[in-house]
Amino acid sequence: MGIIRAHISKLVKQILTRHGLMLIRPTTRFGHDPWADIQRLAAAWHYPIAMVFDVGANDGDTACLALDRFPNARMVSFEPHPDTFKCLMKRLGGHRRFVGVNMALGTQSGSVDMFEYPSSKINSLSDTAQYAVRYRQEGRRISVQSITLDLYCAQNNIHAVDILKLDTEGYDLMVLQKSRAMLERGAIKFVYVEFNDLQPMEDAMGGDLISIDAVLRPYGYRFVASYNDYIATDGQMFGVSNALFALPPIQ
Template sequence: MSWLSNYLTQKYIERYSRPELQRKNRKNILRALRAYGYENDTDTTDAAEKFLFEHVIKQFDPKTMLDVGANVGTYSRKLLESFPNAKVYAFEPLGTTFATLSQLSLEYGDRFTPVNVGVGSQLGKLKLHYEENASSHASFAAEASEVPYVKNTQTDLIDVITLDSFANEKLGSETVDFIKIDTEGFEFEVLAGAQDLIARHKPVGVHMEFNWHHMFRGHSLQMLAASIPGYEVFQLVPGGLARRDPKDPLSNIFMFSNFVFLRADLISDLERKGGNPWLQL
């Protein structure tokens, strides 16, 4: 750090560490975190996802994609529309929500397969915690209800499979090219049950939501990244993707964010062929 930068930093600290300016300091921090990829609104997140699809995933012409925690099918629809040659398998455990999700079959035919089960680390049954009027908050993790805006007061016993078992029993010769996981704090268990699939199929990317829920479960981004060896971590940010070190504390902030784990060998190939114009580094 140069003397000028050090001087300006010190002056900033002296000013904004004062008790009467803590509220303003917090606002400045939150603004910076939004620019860094946290707590962004739907429009910003949608734009980043579109960038991921068009500038990265589309280069590999995916054929089979998995949407784990599909809810009413918003993300599944994005995949089906963005990748017209792909087939999507969507997993949703909540019955009422699954009925809405299944309607996508009327539009996309055999390109879309809804699967009414939960996904976890082993076969069996688990208690799903949910609120009928906020189905997107449903989770197999009871700790998710410690998040202030989550009001999962209802429960139901649900059949649970693993992605490994699904791939072995249902996919035959199909190769999984992309996985999205949004399970409200249950992502680590989904990954634990997909180790064989990831090792054999080597999907291009695994897209996951990271949020407040993971703090209550004790699951850091570093912990999630360690369960997917051979992949590099990128955060979806306004305008594109930014490479992140999962060991960096700034990559482990428990606020709403989206990360994609991309196969390291494919990233290296793209960089060797012509730089990385689709990455904001």
């Protein structure tokens, strides 16, 4: 049996090599490090990682990590809150591969309301994001600038976004819905998005994985893995996680 398995494995490798593909062994662990998972899939599919969008950048933690893990990539970070944007630019403004945009990615272009909370990490274009509803947080309404992903790419001559990271506190689904042109062209290879549960939460906006999958799947995207940040067990259980979706090449 061992000889037969070895022979089959050799044949599979030969077939994959003939088509320019790489074998990712079943024992390879996915769901631990999203950036490592993206690197492995990108290598298997021969996807260059040249452009990363960090939507909801806050003060730049994700941007710093992605710039380090993808040394050939340009980073465009979107952060609409004026004070948080200043922190972001102080931290990364001098980096030659970094561009900071003091705008939200959303459903329209122009001035929109943002809800500001004591922690900048939960600022949102919605006042009913799951975290705010769960912890009964009341936001202060401020005005910020917004643009859709499709329009930003068109205005800035960006033809491909290799990694789209979304952390917009309940607005991720709406960002994707207004990215139709890029999604239809297969111009976004990986989507890394925050979620709180599989199903929608009553009286809250966004944060559910099933709705996000329903938007992405018709364009050919497939769920890869989830990455949990934490689960609160007091009272109503509440989780904060991220999900990775990938667009496999058409065979």
